[in-house]
Amino acid sequence: MSARLQVSNLVKRFGGLTATNDMSFTVEPGESVGLIGPNGAGKTTIFSQIMGEHRQTSGQIHMGEQEISALSTPARIRRGVSRTYQVPRPFPEITVAENIRVGLMPDSVWQMVTRGADRDRERELALAVGFAEADLDRTPAELSMGDLRKLEMARTLATDPKVMLLDEVFAGLTVGEIATISALVQKLRDQGMTFLIVSHDLKALEPLIDRAIAIDRGTKIAEGAYSEVIADAGVRASYLGGGGDA
Amino acid sequence: MLQILIQGLLLSGLYALIAMGFTLIFSVGRVLNLAYGAYLLIGGYAYFYFSQQLGLPKIAGVMLAGVLGCVLGLLKYQLLVKRVQGVHSAVEIATLILAVVLQSAVVLIFGDSSKILLPIVPGVERVASAAIPYSNLVATIISWAILIGLYFFVRLTHTGRAMQAVSMDAKGAAISGIDANRINMITWGISGTLGAIGGVFFASYTQLYPGMWVAPLIxxxxxxIVGGIGSIIGTLVVAHIVGFMEIIVSSWNPELRGVFTMLLIILVLVLRPRGLFGREEIH
Amino acid sequence: MNLRWYHFAAWGALIAAMLLMPRLVDLGLMGRGTLRTMIQACYLAMFAISWDVLSGRTGYISFGHPFLIGIGAYGTAILSKKFGVPVELSIPLAVLITMIGGLVVLLPALRIKGSYFALVTLAFMELMYQLVQVIRPDLTGGTRGLSGIKTLTRGAENGYMLAVSLMLAVALGCWLLMRTRFGTALWALGQNEEAVSGSGLSTIRLKAMAFLVSAFVAGLAGAFLVHYNGSLAPRAMFDINSVFTIIVAALIGGAGTILGPVLGAFFLTFLLEWLRPFLPGAERFLVYGAVALVLYMYQPKGIYAIIEGGLKRLWGRA
Incomplete structure (x- = not known):
């Protein structure tokens, strides 16, 4: 259930602003990579391009052998790449179970109509991310930020991904909730899931990744083992806000 | 040729006036105010009532129509839009219902049949082969005067700048101490006035009947939308494109006039929903 | 679909009650006029269901539904009257034309969002109104419309049985459809379109399917209505008042619930009927509008939600 994600020479310009500057990296099957950098470094923009929510100015994105950058977002999700959002995007007026159901649906109206919901799988996913049985019938309006992130994880998992892109999954979570999500990520890693993770919470991030990529102003400034990347002068400088020239 | 030029200018000025009242609301409140059409309707009938049934001077009729439109705009904002603001489909539906209610009120008072508005200024000027009713000429001149006045109001006055600020970034404007509620009230008031006066001219250009507001509203x-939300210049340019196209098509085949306008609108909306001059919104 | 015993019971009771209405006339408990009113309510209910399937859940508000109804109505009227096509064939053909025609013109419009969609649908209705008067008036009857169209039934009872069977079939079909995962997906679409796409579902396909079902119902109801009335007039059909009546029926009944719009349609039609002695003319829209506005501002989920809430309280299942 794993695949290689490869980004080659990715460039994204918004008008005069270069949000992604000649970015190349590979996430091997079963590997977990952390994407770190200061606010506005362009981490989320890379996610959006991988998912096809923003079309890149130039460059390629491969899932396994296949070039996916001409595909629509749903088509990419069918190829096995899926993401969570920094600001959770639940469906506020339907239940937690139904939210997960949307993620589980096949992209075929015929199958949606002819086959019923897989309630066992919905429950399994909800429990896996740390929901209680009673939460299944609640609506997102009644949930905490931590619960919304769990729901986001569950719906992403429901699309049956091979590569998961996690965007700030720990933001706004309690220590207990961070532990739940971390344990889930560890379990999925053991099962061979591939991860690309963005997080500001470096302490929570470190144990979840095999290596790290640091970016600043859309450019990759360091790549390698977490300790090396974090010790890199450029990375330290960019986190302190001085840019690369300090 | 001259005929087309003149008629095009006359119609376009009218469209620009009507569209301007709408763009104010759309850019400040971000709501599709379908009841804007009702201003046109109320304006047209108010003028008819005051100047033709009560026999007041025509200028008083136009003014009173404007005042009524202003009051209507303020009431609508206070009683309706404020309550459902933020949910665009709710605003659309609520304003649609209101428009139909006002339309049926008009039918109740004035009946279903169409009324003939006497020209605001009688007489016809002939330029080459083109006949220009003074009435239309006056309407165009007044439209332009209002448009120019509005342009400078928005650009130069404190209130006008505050309106611009709210339209660009409501939250930012609130932080910098702009009273959004007051700005909204002013905008709805101006918009109602412009709509009602536009309605008087539009009704004298075409005819006055209870369903007259739908086509000009669209x-x-x-x-x-095509001119770019909140862009006065863009609105002016596109009003002229639509006005001239309509005149050109109707000089070729008068029956296709309405068909063509709707087709043009649908095509542009579908192909370029951000408009020709609109600023691209980030995300 | 998760059907429970009370679903079967409620539907059974509804169908039985509706089909037994003509017996009330036989018993002298109800006038024939009421039956005719109910026929109108049935057609309005179908239009409101059609609107509800497209707009009730997705938040894509259609202001141009008479456009679809009009294709169905004109389709079968022209085919049967001008080309002598038998009604058994002209109605299915008209429904097919509605679906294809509607999809071809409105599919591009599904790319645009919110207010833009509402506006484009309104423009389509206005376009259709202009077109039928100009293009081939020998077929469409121009401004005057068409009359002398073959009617399918004679007498109030037969007309009622036809209308109510159609309405019940449409309502049951759409209700079942909305209880599938497709219905859930449409709710989700109305709440967060990006997240639906981010869950791997093609939103265009979902919207197009909702639109096809909506067009099917609108075309069907429009075609049968024209064969009930025997005539059609463009001004009455492509009127902002008819858009208004359809939307208000769906809204005050309860958007997104299918059964709500049926309730709303009957409520509105009978409201009008009861008011007729006091308000014979155009005032009715004033009353409609006032009722709709008040109900919409205070309970946007409509009568259905009020009844549902009441029943739940009655049975103590919160």
Whole structure:
């Protein structure tokens, strides 16, 4: 259930602003990579391009052998790449179970109509991310930020991904909730899931990744083992806000 | 040729006036105010009532129509839009219902049949082969005067700048101490006035009947969207494109006039929903 | 679909009650006029269901539904009257034309969002109104419309049985459809379109399917209505008042619930009927509008939600 994600020479310009500057990296099957950098470094923009929510100015994105950058977002999700959002995007007026159901649906109206919901799988996913049985019938309006992130994880998992892109999954979570999500990520890693993770919470991030990529102003400034990347002068400088020239 | 030029200018000025009242609301409140059409209707009938049934001077009729439109705009904002603001489909539906209610009120008072508005200024000027009713000429001149006044109001006055600020970034404007509620009230008031006066001219250009507001409403909204939300210059340019196209098509085949306008609007909306001059919104 | 015993019971009771209405006339408990009113309510209910399937859940508000109804109505009227096509064939053909025609013109419009969609649908209705008067008036009857169209039934009872069977079939079909995962997906679409796409579902396909079902119902109801009335007039059909009546029926009944719009349609039609002695003319829209506005501002989920809430309280299942 794993695949290689490869980004080659990715460039994204918004008008005069270069949000992604000649970015190349590979996430091997079963590997977990952390994407770190200061606010506005362009981490989320890379996610959006991988998912096809923003079309890149130039460059390629491969899932396994296949070039996916001409595909629509749903088509990419069918190829096995899926993401969570920094600001959770639940469906506020339907239940937690139904939210997960949307993620589980096949992209075929015929199958949606002819086959019923897989309630066992919905429950399994909800429990896996740390929901209680009673939460299944609640609506997102009644949930905490931590619960919304769990729901986001569950719906992403429901699309049956091979590569998961996690965007700030720990933001706004309690220590207990961070532990739940971390344990889930560890379990999925053991099962061979591939991860690309963005997080500001470096302490929570470190144990979840095999290596790290640091970016600043859309450019990759360091790549390698977490300790090396974090010790890199450029990375330290960019986190302190001085840019690369300090 | 001259005929087309003159008629095009006359119609376009009218469209620009109607669209301008709409763009104010759309850019400040971000709501598709379908009841904007009702201003046109109320304006047209108010003028008819005051100047033709009560026999007041025509200028008083136009003014009173404007005042009524202003009051209507303020009431609508206070009683309706404020309550459902933020949910665009709710605003659309609520304003649609209101428009139909006002339309049926008009039918109740004035009946279903169409009324003939006497020209605001009688007489016809002939230029080459073109006949220009003074009435239309006056309407165009007044439209332009209002448009120019509005342009400078928005650009130069404190209130006008505050309106611009709210339209660009409501939250930012609130932080910098702008009273959004007051700005909204002013905008709805001006918009109602412009709509009602536009209605007087539009009714004297075409005819006055209870369903007269739908087509100009669609045209106004389309002009605003295509011209770029909140762009006075863009609205002016597109109003002229639509006005001239309509005149050109109707000189070729008068029956296709309405068909063509709707087709043009649909095509542009579908192909370029951000408009020709609109600023691209980030995310 | 998760059907429970009370679903079967409620539907059974509804169908039985509706089909037994003509017996009330036989018993002298109800006038024939009421039956005719109910026929109108049935057609309005179908239009409101059609609107509800497209707009009730997705938040894509259609202001141009008479456009679809008009294709169905004109389709079968022209085919049967001008080309002598038998009604058994002209109605299915008209429904097919509605679906294809509607999809071809409105599919591009599904790319645009919110207010823009509402506006484009309104423009389509206005376009259709202009077109039928100009293009081939020999077929469409121009401004005057068409009359002398073959009617399918004679007498109030037969007309009622036809209308109510159609309405019940449409309502049951759409209700079942909305209880599938497709219905859930449409709710989700109305709440967060990006997240639906981010869950791997093609939103265009979902919207197009909702639109096809909506067009099917609108075309069907429009075609049968024209064969009930025997005539059609463009001004009455492509009127902002008819858009208004359809939307208000769906809204005050309860958007997104299918059964709500049926309730709303009957409520509105009978409201009008009861008011007729006091308000014979155009005032009715004033009353409609006032009722709709008040109900919409205070309970946007409509009568259905009020009844549902009441029943739940009655049975103590919160």
């Amino acid at each position: 045209i106004a909204v389309a002009v605003v």
